[in-house]
Amino acid sequence: MTQRYFQKGFGLKSEVGPVLARTYQSAAIERLKGLGYEAGAGGLHFKLAREFGFCYGVDRAVDYAYQTRRQFPDRRVFLSGEIIHNPDVNRRIQDMGIQILRESKDPVERFREVSSGDVVILPAFGVSVPELTHLKSKQCVLVDTTCGSVLNVWKKVHYYAKDGYTVIIHGKHHHEETLATASQALTHANGQYLCVRDVAETEMVCDFIRGKAGAADLMAKFREAASEDFDPDLHLQRIGLANQTTMLMSETLKVQETLRRAMIERHGEADLESRFRAFDTICSATQERQDAVLEMLDAGGLDLMVVIGGYNSSNTQALARMCAPRVTTYYIDSPQCVTDTGIRHRAIGATEETLAAAWLPAGDVRIGITAGASTPDSVVGETIERILALRGRKAEDLTQPANIEEGSQSYA
Ligand code: SF4
Numbered sequence: 578m579t580q581r582y583f584q585k586g587f588g589l590k591s592e593v594g595p596v597l598a599r600t601y602q603s604a605a606i607e608r609l610k611g612l613g614y615e616a617g618a619g620g621l622h623f624k625l626a627r628e629f630g631f632c633y634g635v636d637r638a639v640d641y642a643y644q645t646r647r648q649f650p651d652r653r654v655f656l657s658g659e660i661i662h663n664p665d666v667n668r669r670i671q672d673m674g675i676q677i678l679r680e681s682k683d684p685v686e687r688f689r690e691v692s693s694g695d696v697v698i699l700p701a702f703g704v705s706v707p708e709l710t711h712l713k714s715k716q717c718v719l720v721d722t723t724c725g726s727v728l729n730v731w732k733k734v735h736y737y738a739k740d741g742y743t744v745i746i747h748g749k750h751h752h753e754e755t756l757a758t759a760s761q762a763l764t765h766a767n768g769q770y771l772c773v774r775d776v777a778e779t780e781m782v783c784d785f786i787r788g789k790a791g792a793a794d795l796m797a798k799f800r801e802a803a804s805e806d807f808d809p810d811l812h813l814q815r816i817g818l819a820n821q822t823t824m825l826m827s828e829t830l831k832v833q834e835t836l837r838r839a840m841i842e843r844h845g846e847a848d849l850e851s852r853f854r855a856f857d858t859i860c861s862a863t864q865e866r867q868d869a870v871l872e873m874l875d876a877g878g879l880d881l882m883v884v885i886g887g888y889n890s891s892n893t894q895a896l897a898r899m900c901a902p903r904v905t906t907y908y909i910d911s912p913q914c915v916t917d918t919g920i921r922h923r924a925i926g927a928t929e930e931t932l933a934a935a936w937l938p939a940g941d942v943r944i945g946i947t948a949g950a951s952t953p954d955s956v957v958g959e960t961i962e963r964i965l966a967l968r969g970r971k972a973e974d975l976t977q978p979a980n981i982e983e984g985s986q987s988y989a
Pocket of ligand 1: 632633634635701702724725726727822823860861862863892950
């Protein structure tokens with residue numbers, strides 16, 4: 578029987594490797610790393626987070642997309658939505674003739690164009706169970722790049738749902754990964770889910786658990802974020818917490834603690850184990866990027882942070898949210914945001930970009946740089962090059978001052 582489902586690439590890594598390196602690596606980043614992640618020129622001092630940019634899951638997904646194009650040069654190749662949340666990467670993938678399908682809640686509508694013999698790449702954050710079932714019925718070739726860390730969350734969801742626990746997902750209910758994760762719960766008889774975005778939404782659920790809020794009020798808020806026949810009276814008796822892999826770690830711990838306390842208040846400590854389960858399912862790549870930013874912020878001395886990644890990238894948003902309360906932060910989605918007239922950026926919680934004209938102070942400036950897990954080095958490197966160009970400098974001019982540790986750096 579002809580194989581139609583692929584999860585491990587096509588053995589073309591050595592062929593696409595050089596193309597990926599040329600496309601997504603950056604000489605500026607290599608230079609900065611070689612200088613110990615801190616270097617400057619023209620009064621601009623850059624400090625690069627120790628962990629930033631492409632994670633293992635994104636690396637793999639992009640690699641498989643390039644391999645797929647090579648493996649099927651004459652077939653139509655589709656992507657079931659953006660492969661990752663980065664505009665530069667998605668544009669390059671479209672330039673190879675891979676078509677990104679429009680979003681739709683209805684799998685029939687979403688995959689209307691796909692026929693048997695076509696190839697569909699499934700993204701790193703996975704697709705929902707109904708979408709996968711529908712695609713399989715179309716007899717098309719599927720290249721599944723779902724990240725192992727997402728599969729790990731799904732395992733936890735099955736573990737909860739099969740034992741009759743409602744799955745509470747700390748995540749954005751409209752995010753592809755969360756939709757896919759929630760759909761796993763529904764594969765079990767009486768499987769239910771409810772998504773909470775943050776601590777404030779968790780508190781609303783806890784008000785119900787403690788008997789301080791009614792079911793109707795709760796569902797008025799969570800109708801879109803819960804399984805179709807969700808009944809708070811029935812389905813908040815036993816709960817298991819999982820989270821979207823890219824949420825803010827500190828927040829997910831608060832969500833967990835808030836729910837745990839509410840369950841104890843409502844049912845008593847002795848009953849907790851049979852009523853509440855929790856696993857932190859933040860992926861290690863997200864965790865490492867957040868830890869690296871925390872380390873930079875705690876070290877102090879930065880005048881500003883530039884956070885680079887798609888505006889719809891949850892893990893980039895989390896990085897920007899960590900930085901913004903502690904240092905002036907510019908969250909940008911591409912190097913082109915840095916211009917002669919200022920920096921176009923998106924403030925936390927805003928839906929539009931704004932232009933900050935006087936963002937780069939005169940004289941010596943210490944700039945922290947980080948990027949989300951879907952941002953390639955090429956994008957981070959070009960951003961640094963464009964900032965350097967504002968002072969008439971290039972990446973090759975970057976040097977590390979001998980006395981950087983003492984904080985008395987200066988650059989010619
Ligand atoms: S952010 Fe984490 S879960 Fe998402 S693709 Fe990267 S490693 Fe996988």
